[in-house]
Amino acid sequence: xxxxxxxxxxxxxxxxxxxxxxxxxxxxxxxxxxxxxxxxxxxxxxxxxxxxxxxxxxxxxxxxxxxxxxxxxxxxxxxxxxxxxxxxxxxxxxxxxxxxxxxxxxxxxxxxxx
Amino acid sequence: xxxxxxxxxxxxxxxxxxxxxxxxxxxxxxxxxxxxxxxxxxxxxxxxxxxxxxxxxxxxxxxxxxxxxxxxxxxxxxxxxxxxxxxxxxxxxxxxxxxxxxxxxxxxxxxx
Numbered sequence: 001x002x003x004x005x006x007x008x009x010x011x012x013x014x015x016x017x018x019x020x021x022x023x024x025x026x027x028x029x030x031x032x033x034x035x036x037x038x039x040x041x042x043x044x045x046x047x048x049x050x051x052x053x054x055x056x057x058x059x060x061x062x063x064x065x066x067x068x069x070x071x072x073x074x075x076x077x078x079x080x081x082x083x084x085x086x087x088x089x090x091x092x093x094x095x096x097x098x099x100x101x102x103x104x105x106x107x108x109x110x111x112x113x114x
Numbered sequence: 115x116x117x118x119x120x121x122x123x124x125x126x127x128x129x130x131x132x133x134x135x136x137x138x139x140x141x142x143x144x145x146x147x148x149x150x151x152x153x154x155x156x157x158x159x160x161x162x163x164x165x166x167x168x169x170x171x172x173x174x175x176x177x178x179x180x181x182x183x184x185x186x187x188x189x190x191x192x193x194x195x196x197x198x199x200x201x202x203x204x205x206x207x208x209x210x211x212x213x214x215x216x217x218x219x220x221x222x223x224x225x226x
Contacts, residue, residue: 004156035214043202045157045217091156100208101147101172102215104156 002027002096006105013082014113020067021077021108023092033095034075035102036066040088048090051075079110087112117141118218120205126224127195135190135221137205146188147206147215148172148180157204163188195225 003026013019025034036048051059051066059066067076079086089109093102118139127133137146144165149157159172161180169182177199181189192199202222206215 037217043222044219045204045206047214047216050214093156100145100210101159101162102149102157102206104158106154106156 002029002094002103004092004094004103004105006092006108008108009106010109010111012111012113013079015084016081018078018080019082019110021079021090021092021110023075023077023105025073025075025092025094027073027094027096029096034066034068035093035095036064036075036077037091037093038086038088039091039107045091049077082112084112084114086110118205118207118216120203120218120221122221123219124222126226128226129196131195133192133195133223135192135203135205135223137188137190137218139186139205139207139218141207141209141216142185143207143209143216144185145208145210146182147208148178148188148190149204149206150174151202151204151220153201160190160203192223192225195223197225199223200225 005024032053034051038046049061049064051068063080065078089107091107092105121136147162148160151157158174163169163182166182179191202220204220205218208215
């Protein structure tokens with residue numbers, strides 16, 4: 001069965017520091033995609049970054065990077081130079097199963113301290 | 115203007131009532147999805163559609179129905195709402211199975 005696991009229910013980080021949010025996945029499909037979404041308190045789901053299973057390099061989008069370790073089945077999100085506006089829930093998701101649906105983890109609540 | 119819009123944004127209804135949530139998109143995507151998020155949890159798939167004539171059940175479709183009126187419109191109906199359908203509902207679109215899904219702002223539904 002396909003599964004996403006986020007083991008950190010909540011995390012704190014000091015403003016301007018880097019933070020890593022953990023995500024491990026389980027799938028038997030050779031082709032898959034991994035996503036990170038941000039959900040602020042207002043509720044919307046904001047796409048941050050994508051990593052394909054065949055991508056040779058780690059994905060980067062501005063201050064976001066994805067530390068993809070295929071053998072370990074991990075896809076951790078690294079946020080550099082944290083900002084107060086980064087405080088939110090962060091969800092790791094994997095594309096798989098029915099119609100390309102996204103399978104979500106439980107989320108990590110990140111709080112950035114001034 | 116937002117690429118994916120949902121109406122209403124908030125709705126309070128009573129047990130047994132029929133309710134429709136609407137989703138429209140201007141991204142030109144073929145694929146549309148309805149997800150549900152319960153408090154403190156990730157999202158679960160209710161229904162998805164590859165085009166107007168192709169609609170499929172997701173993992174939690176019981177108690178829900180959908181209509182794809184056009185490429186740009188995908189509606190979710192609760193035929194007879196019950197309290198445990200209280201949740202945040204998201205519509206999403208993508209340009210194919212391998213592509214990123216983009217979400218609407220969500221509809222917060224409360225069933226009393």
